[in-house]
Amino acid sequence: MVREAHHLYIHIPFCLQICPYCSFYKDIAGPGKADPLVDAIIREAELFGHRAAPRTVFIGGGTPTALSVIQLERLFAGLRRHIDLSAVGEFTIEMNPATVTARKASLLRKAGVNRVSMGVQSWDPDLLRLLGRVHDAAQVRSSFAILRSTGFDNLNLDLIYGIPGQTPAQWEDSIRRTMELEPDHISAYCLTYEEDTDFFRRKSTGEFREDVDRDAVFFETAAGLLHDGGYSQYEISNYARPGRTCRHNIAYWEGADYLGLGPSAWSTVGDRRWQNVPDTAAYVRAVQSGVRPLTSEEILPAAVREAEKIAFGLRMNAGVDPARLAANHDLVASLRAEGLLEDHGPRVRLTERGRLLADEIAAALMP
Ligand SMILES: C[S@@+](CC[C@H](N)C(=O)[O-])C[C@H]1O[C@@H](n2cnc3c(N)ncnc32)[C@H](O)[C@@H]1O
Ligand code: SF4
Known part of the structure; x- marks a missing residue:
């Protein structure tokens, strides 16, 4: 029997400009590229979308709203033809502030999108320039106002x-100015130097330097200011007002099955995990020939899926059921002794210090 995934991800790789720190699969939006991709995603939904019965949908990228209004309309209509979206409770799309228009916002609302995630990154003009961002702070404000007035x-x-080069004052200022807009959710990510990015190269040459102690202070500053502003941390990098956590991402962290469509998208269903090819032209060719557009597929041992669920579960402030940690008795004892793991009601979770070492702890949990 085909197992159905309750969470659907769709990857649109196009961006107006490539940010030098970003390692998501992305491509400069250009004439002639988007229409074939939209057709191919609709075709992929037709061929393979029967494996999804989504309760959450997340259209990410890249910058999905780099598509035109007409292309977005076509994408939504095509998805609806092949996938039953009637049970979707949370429907997110990612936007770059430079791609928000009143027409696009209104089309998204009509199409059933009820959550928007927008990349601000910083409010400081020099840091925005260093990050290669295509927008300025004023555009963040005006785009946010458009989205609110459209009813999001x-x-x-x-x-x-x-x-x-970011100073503590610049970081505090970015958090405060973000809170002034009163968003429902704030994600605060520590910059990672991802391989194959310009930032990674500049770190390798010694131009940029990672400073984990400074990052730890920035993390604590964010946790404190956001908490005081009414945002509860529910995962290492994620803070929400009451009732506004991201259900799609929580499903990932809880180890639920998900289906991904579009170039580079990952899927995990049952004991299988696969990735679509991170190349738009190759993806379009494969799908239009009726072939699964895969770059890799593996069978996941049950122990690996269980370890992933524990590792991601520990990243969440809700923590995990201690019974699930029974097989990791020695590791758990040493994490507790080092003050990295704590009881939280009937569950266990990482302490604030443990959260700073979450990646290392996750690696130690893998079989
Ligand atoms: C797909 S992008 C968001 C939407 C849109 N493309 C934009 O940039 O505005 C997802 C988010 O990942 C985060 N991100 C990307 N690369 C990162 C990196 N190397 N380190 C930390 N966060 C990163 C950024 O905060 C970005 O907003
Ligand atoms: S951060 Fe967003 S806009 Fe920048 S390259 Fe990555 S996906 Fe594109």
Whole structure:
């Protein structure tokens, strides 16, 4: 029997400009590229979308709203033809502030999108320039106002800290100015130097330097200011007002099955995990020939899926059921002794210090 995934991800790789720190699969939006991609995603939904019965949908990228209004309309109509979206409770789309228009916002509302996630990263003009961002702070304000006036009552803004040269005052200022807009959700990511990015190269040459102690202070600053502003941390990088956590991302962290469409998208259904090819032209060719557009597929041992669920579960403030940690008795004892793991009601979770070492702890949990 085909197992159905309750969470659907769709990847649109196009961006107006490539940011030098970003390692998501992306491509400069250009004439002639978007229409074939939209057709191919609709075809992929027709061929393989029967594996999804989504309760959450997340259209990410890249910058999905780099598509035109007409292309977005076509994409939504095509998806609806092949996938039953009637049970979707949370429908998110990612936007770059430079791609928000009143027409696009209104089309998205009509199409059933009820959550928007927008990349702000920083409010400082010099840092925005260093990050290669295509927008300025004023555009963040005007785009946010457009989304609110269109009726979006569930808005997330992304911030990045640990940017080369960023001062504590600049980070505090970015958090405060973000909170002044009163978004429903704020993601505060520590900059990661991803391989194959210009930032990674500049770190390798010694131009940029990672400073984990400074990053730890930035993390604590964010947690404190956001908490005081009414945003509860529910995962290491994610803060929400009551009732506004991201259900799609929580499903990932809880280890639920998900289906991904579009170039580079990952899927995990049952004991299988696969990735679509991170190349738009190759993806379009494969799908239009009726072939699964895969770059890799693996069978996941049950122990690996269980370890992933624990590792991601520990990243969430709700923590995990201690019974699930029984097989990791020695590791758990040493994490507790080092003050990295704590009881939280009937569950266990990482302490604030443990959250700073979440990646290392996740690696130690893998079988
Ligand atoms: C697909 S992008 C968001 C939408 C849109 N493309 C934009 O940039 O405005 C997802 C988010 O990932 C975060 N991100 C990307 N690369 C990162 C990196 N190297 N380190 C930390 N956060 C990163 C950014 O905060 C970004 O907003
Ligand atoms: S951060 Fe967003 S806009 Fe920048 S390259 Fe990545 S996906 Fe594109």
